[in-house]
Amino acid sequence: MLSLSLKALKANRLKTILIFISLIFSITSIFLISSISNGVISMYSNMLKSDGDIIITQAKISDTFFSNVDATLIKKIEKFKEVKKVSALIVGASPVEKLPIVAVYGVSQNRFENYKIKQGLYPKKGEVLVGNSIYESLKNKKNIQIADKNFLVSGVYKSDIGFENGGVVLNLSDASLIFNKSASMLMVNSSISANIKQLIKKIESLSKDIEAKSTQNFVDNYNQFKIIKTSSNLIGFISFCMGLLGIVSIMSITVNQRKTEFGIKRAIGVSTKKIVAQIVCESSILGILSFITSLFISSFTLYFIKNSSLFHGYVNGEISFTLAFYLFICSLSMAVLGSIIPAINASKIDPIILMQGDKI
Structure with missing residues (x-):
């Protein structure tokens, strides 16, 4: 045959x-x-999973870009014995030089360790850390403009996650002024013995304006x-x-x-x-x-x-x-x-x- x-x-x-x-x-x-x-x-999803077991966003919001969570909740959540670490993240986008759109990440101090420095230092207030793929295409490698604000380039980082490698990272406070929000999401890293469902209930009891989900559940049900x-x-x-x-x-x-x-x-x-x-x-x-x-x-x-x-x-x-x-x-x-x-x-x-x- x-x-x-x-x-x-x-x-x-x-x-x-x-x-x-x-x-x-x-x-x-x-x-x-x-x-x-x-x-x-x-x-x-890898970017989200890299920094927590629970993700907290604004309640009844369709996308994390529109989410606004009160960053002052971090101190309250850190008091729970099951919690090891709480970090904040602002997700946004802005044109940079001739690039029409670049991912912008405003992060809390304890999240800078997620970005591996290739050269330079982690950013202080008024400074940014630039992803390796973006840095190579910049004409002015000393400072960049995001929205209507100028920032000094403090260093360059490299990430295996394309979204991050093609973005810029700055302090949460600076990003908050640009995007007019406290935080897009909070990420909670819990202890191994923690009961995630019970911890989620405790977190949601802190405010009626937030919604907490396990990271896997969030990824599985994310509308986008x-x-x-x-x-x-x-x-x-x-x-x-x-x-x-x-x-x-x-x-x-x-x-x-x-x-x-x-x-x-x-x-x-x-x-x-x-x-x-x-x-x-x-x-x-x-x-x-x-x-x-x-x-x-x-x-x-x-x-x-x-x-x-x-x-x-x-x-x-x-x-x-x-x-x-x-x-x-x-x-x-x-x-x-x-x-x-x-x-x-x-x-x-x-x-x-x-x-x-x-x-x-």
Whole structure:
């Protein structure tokens, strides 16, 4: 069966190449869309997970960019015996020089240790720490302007998280003046023996204006992550359908041109199942080869995006084993579904009609 399928693919090279290209475009687009959306979610969630077991935001707020939490709650929360550390973070964005948008992080003093210094010192009031990828693109490396305020560059840091590596970090008090808020969120690091659910209740009892969640629960239910995943799945589904439509069209033409071959096989007693199985086998081979090629192309493209100075680390992609397995099944399904309908139609036609050259 395999040898017959390979011979058939070689005999119909043009159609084989067209199907192969159609599969590659569809699978690669799904790969890139899914991996980039996963990368964005992973970067932001890793940033949040790096500094706490509980995240506190403003109650009934749709996004952390709009959240405003009273930073004075830190002292009250630190009094709980289950709490080891409480840090504050302001998340914002601002243009810097010619860069249209740069992530800005206002952090409490105890969070500076999260940023590994590459050169210089941690910032004092009126100073900023600049991410490595941003620093390399700055013309003026001594000071930068954020909103309407000028800051001295105290040092450069490097982070494995693209969002942070492409941002600037400053003191919470300075960020508070720029974005007119006390803190976007508070992050609580608890002791190992702490009961997270009970600690959350104690924290929420401090103010009716706050909402506390475990970090994992926050990440799982964050609205922006849901929007990114939904959009990614929708675009991926459209790519799948477009690829499937292309394969069905090309396979219909291919099968139609091979009607004499199928007619002879039917005449000498080859069953419908065997004819269908051969065509499905041909498509499966193309599906597997397309998946391997798309995986290579996607990996190369994501590597380029990750290391390109054009994106400053904000765009990153992750091809997980789960995603690769899902797209392997997707590739086979696309190839098989695209070929099975034309194959069944061809195998059911009377061999005399097939050999006479009538249309399928």
